[in-house]
Amino acid sequence: MNSELLNEFTFFVLAVFVGIEVISKVPTMLHTPLMSGTNAIHGIILVGALVIAAGANSPVTIALGLLAVVLATTNVVGGFVVTDRMLEMFKGRQTTRTQEPVKPT
């Protein structure tokens, strides 16, 4: 096992623990936005999609690259936008008590 692979594996194992630790603190109330938000985060595969698309030089790699970029971008953009739409609606008592028309925009 070379040292780079070992480093990567170390990162992986530590990330498992960080992930479980952080996620277990999220209340059920926010589990739907959480699922949608983590969904957006795995859209980071767009980095990989960009790498393969940039170097595309044959019909097969062009097709693969284009499709991968479309799918990954949909994942990232859609994921963050829909999560934001949900979280925007979570309001506490203070804001609802004053009713919408009063709120200056």
Added chain:
Amino acid sequence: MTLFYALAYLLAAVLFILGLKQLSSPKTARNGNFTAAAGMVIALGVTVPQLHFTSAGAIIILLGVVIGAAIGTIGARQVKMTQIPQMVALFNGAGGGAAALVAVAELIKFGAHPPLAEALPSVFSIVIGSVSFAGSLVAFAKLQELMTGTPITYPGQQLVNGLIAAAIIGFVIAVLAIASIPFSFLSLMVLALILGVAFVLPIGGADMPVVISLLNAFTGLAVAASGFTLNNFALIVAGTLVGASGSLLTKLMSDAMGRSLGNVLFGAFGKVQTAAGAVAGKEGRAVRTASVEDLATLLAYSQRVIIVPGYGLAVAQAQHAVRELADLLEKRGVEVNYAIHPVAGRMPGHMNVLLAEANVPYEQLKEMDEINDEFKNADVVLVVGANDVVNPAARNTPGSPIYGMPILNADQAKNIVFMKRSMRPGFAGIDNDLLYDPKTIMLFGDAKDSLTKLVNAVKAA
């Protein structure tokens, strides 16, 4: 310069973690999403200058980003909040598909004999990513009712699925040990796509959220595997975080339904429950009904009211009506809370989103463990469009398919009001003894309609 890039990817990974951490409170959650998005912008921003573009490459990237951003934005803006689970499934499938395609392209680049350290994660990514892609599309189709939500089963199904899985393992070995030829990756991908479909078909519509969460974890792991192939730490950390979170959520959901993950995935639950439902169904038992005016009086002169909302509330688009009723009762000095079962709605936390959309302050939404001891002090429990989550059979009837599922203690309240369209059983298809309880009053009809009438009657009371 490589050091700079590496540090930027590390920063992106840190921002993802901080973003998820901020999701632990509704006050900071929205910022958390921004934090994670900032991490994404950084990771993508430092990737672009490192790319070596072919002329075709530059064009397809531009084209791909424009198309993908348009689909993502339009989809995310247009989707109704009741349809969030299937939207999440679609975006998740897109990510899984992208991970599989990236891995295929990487393997093609390595040629006939890829080094094992690169080939192993790529092959993993192809299989898991494709299963996630195909499985998510089936989950979407089931939830969107493009196909039947009932489990699709046939004799020898487990055997067929087993054979597909065995064939996949065969191809994996062929790619890794013998030689990698483009034909073998494509076959591998096609087989994994078939497995994804075959794996989700026998699972019922009600269990789709568990499947989506599991496939979310799959996509995360496929992305982490791509990180190993591309030697990119940001992909490894981000993918692993999602893998861990998806696995944890999957477990929490199965626990909330009182079932094991294995039972959800391989139990073909729907088949079992219809059989049990037929046995449990006792036709012709008397139920108590009351007029809207009587119920309004009961509510208006209560001290503590707990509302138990279910997916039926969202289907009837009655969230605003229920909030109006709650506001009205609060003005009269009645203490109103909402009891949210972990699987209320179509996935955990879905009901909170739907009620937040109707401007219900989140402080009023109590989780099951928090409110279960308060039911015995409640004067009225108003059950709107929910059924299984208050069915005492989960506690008392060992043979019932929902036996062992944690439920809300609605049966301990002084009065129970059920708003239902009919006596039809809920999602799990089982009769609910609570409907026939002497303390229970039924109010039949459309939830929105009934609630609006109730609001007017409370105003007059």
